[in-house]
Amino acid sequence: MTSLLNQLPIGLSIGAVLLLTALGLTFTFGQMGVVNMAHGEFLMAGAYTAYLLQDWAGAQAVPVALPVAFLVAGALGWVLERTAIRHFYGRPLDTLLLTWGVSLILQQAARDLFGAPNVQVVAPSWLTGRVGLSGATLPHARLFIMALAVACVVGIWAYLGRSRQGRRMRAVMQNRELAAVSGVATGRVDQLTFFIGSGLAGVAGVALTLVGPVGPSIGTYYIVDAFLVVVAGGLGQLRGAVIAALALGMLNSFAEFWTDASLAKVVVFAVVVAFLQVRPQGLFVLRSRALT
């Protein structure tokens, strides 16, 4: 029973990482129709940022890296949007392939810069303990990741709902043409969305250093699941992403517990396909009358 209870926080923290990764994707996908396969490499950039900052910040590299990684990954995303992706709007499948090419290059660049073997980021001492929680124990690190995810969700929610920029972003997401003729500079909104979305991947990457080693292909392990979260949650839907990420995280962890790690992925896949039978467009959908 205790071991079953232990799955709960593990599931929650897997969900939290998925959520951090999927948050950026759901907005770039939802707003711009861009399937960014290089998003996983922004995650990697965030993780390596924490690794590099160890020289300077020592054991406190992780907290220091959070804002830095946001900027680094955000800048990478911004450059990608400006140089390539903006020429591809309205062609989601082509952006998928384009960004995969970029992802290959970034991975190989990481291999050349940091070496192919995995590296380790030392967690600060205040993140290495465990807390007891009604029979189950929970590592501080996982608790921290969950808190980080909550903070990011609250931040995004406030940004979308309260700020002028956020409202513009929602306007573009719901109806790009109408927003454009209403005087919203959609191009600038796109840049900002891409910056923030990619920056969040950087933050997720820093969080990942707390649960495992960092390698050039770290992004590829999370990108596929994160896309499943977006698909199950509905495009550009904050609520959907939160629920789907937690559900998939839990499902992963319990399926691993009942079967084994290799079957768990198949179970998750089957559940997502089954779910799409009921809700083909994900949990939440922006309704429109247009015949697509």
Add this chain to the structure above:
Amino acid sequence: MSARLRGHAPFAAVAVLLLVVAPLALPAFRLDELAKYLCFAIAALGIGLAWGQGGMLTLGQGVFFGLGGYATAMYLKLHDAGGDLPDFMVWSGVEELPALWRPFGAAGFALAAVVAVPVAVVLGALVFRQRVRGAYFAILTQALAAAFVILLVGQQGLTGGTNGLTNFYDVFGRDPEAEGTQRTLYFVTAGVLGALYLGARQLVRSRFGRLLVAVRDGEDRVRFLGYNPATVKTVTFAVSAGMAGLAGALFVPVVGIISPSLLGVVPSLELVVAVAVGGRYALAGAVLGAIVMNYAKTSFSEQWAGGWLYLEGALFVLVMTLAPRGAAGLYEQARDALARRRGTPAPAARPREAAT
């Protein structure tokens, strides 16, 4: 020369090149390499059909390739073991032949290509019926590829894990290392590719092919013409999966191994890259793209392993940006430009499928 004959001329030229020139000119091990590329070309042909003609970007063809490959490998393994357990199972501590393996002892090869089809039919029917399409479909197929590989790696005793299935001593009564066997396998692979190409071309030109293009360009409109797009897409996806399965089934005797690293997200995407570079709207582009890209990969990797990834990535970015219709598209453009200069008016806005 009549138009009909002219249409067949490039095909005949390639056939002569593959069936006569290559076997005479290439040393045995190069011919074997070429056979491997031809296997990938078969899978690429399926992608050309599903993606180029049908608009279904399938990023999980590795799964179907793998199903065909593992089915054949299981048959060969059981045949080698001759009633005992296959070697790797003994090493993994498996004591009894798993139920999953039993059917492959007998009908083996016949099952190989077929096994991918029902999987694609079930997935396609579920997904397309609910109008899951575009990027959603691409993401789902990619997730399938990821899950499939993790499953293969995890089920060591059943699948040989990371190492996959290898060390076959007897391929249909012949020594797999012998030059004669390799040569025969090469001709079989080339023959299968040629036959499938002709079949696919016929499909594209048929009414079904026109319908498929219509579904690609306006799925919702097609519904109001009285057709069910889900059926059209499921059939096409299944055909494409069947081709990948057959490719995998041929790959195993040709190369002598099937392992998860050949089937995952990246190899599946690489097949798509090859099709994009060759030209997704032209079946011949898909086939030639697969051959050339895999040849380039082999020769480049021999020189500078890491460089290939840069090159592949850069090539992909360039093709998507500058020539989304790939080499075949460039060829058509050049041909039209040439025709214009000669004064014969180029057929305006010729349907892209016309080029095969």
Add this chain to the structure above:
Amino acid sequence: MSDALLEIRGLKVVFDGFTALDGVDLTVGQGELRFLIGPNGAGKTTLIDVVTGLTRPAEGSVRFAGTELTGRREHRIVRLGIGRTFQTSVVFEELTVVENLDLAAGFRRPLPALLRQRRGMSDQVAAALDTIGLGDLADRPAGVLSHGQRQWLEIGMLVAQRPRLLLLDEPVAGMSGDERDRTGELLTEIARDHTVVVVEHDMEFLRRYASQVTVLHEGRVLVEGDVATVQDDPRVQEVYLGRGREEAA
């Protein structure tokens, strides 16, 4: 009524709390040419969307030749013999004009027949091509057609489908004067041996080609009758006040 082809009873459609259609009754008889008019948001397009299976009603029934249509999938409804066009015409740009028509004519073919290549033109396709007068462009890709020609091709595809009921959604929207005349003639010709329902905004076009008219307003049927009756009805004038004057000018 024994000769009713389409019978709509008590139809109600709700979008996220907004009632688009509220208890609509409509009967279209065999061989009739019926115009469906009304101001923006009256529910005209929603009505054909329900008939063709694109939108599911909250309440009510739609019977076509005695068969209930609600809950059926779009392509099934087409197979029963109902065809429609869309406001923004959708033809398959990469296929030639003949291929577009052939596709429309072909849904009754069994699957094996689909695997064969098309040779020449079937009578059905030739007749449709003749009706819409695009014979010169038969082997050109539909992508090169003008806006008006596309609309005609769509109507031709509809005819080639050989439906028992045709639903046209604003066939003359965005057309030039000449194109309108041509479309009107086409419509008259088709209506001779088909049952047709036309949704139209254009009052001028209505006056020239309509006989029976149903006016929708805010999701309900306001008036039904011949053109003169409808035009003289004070309620219709009120609904169209402002708009009507502009368009009549």
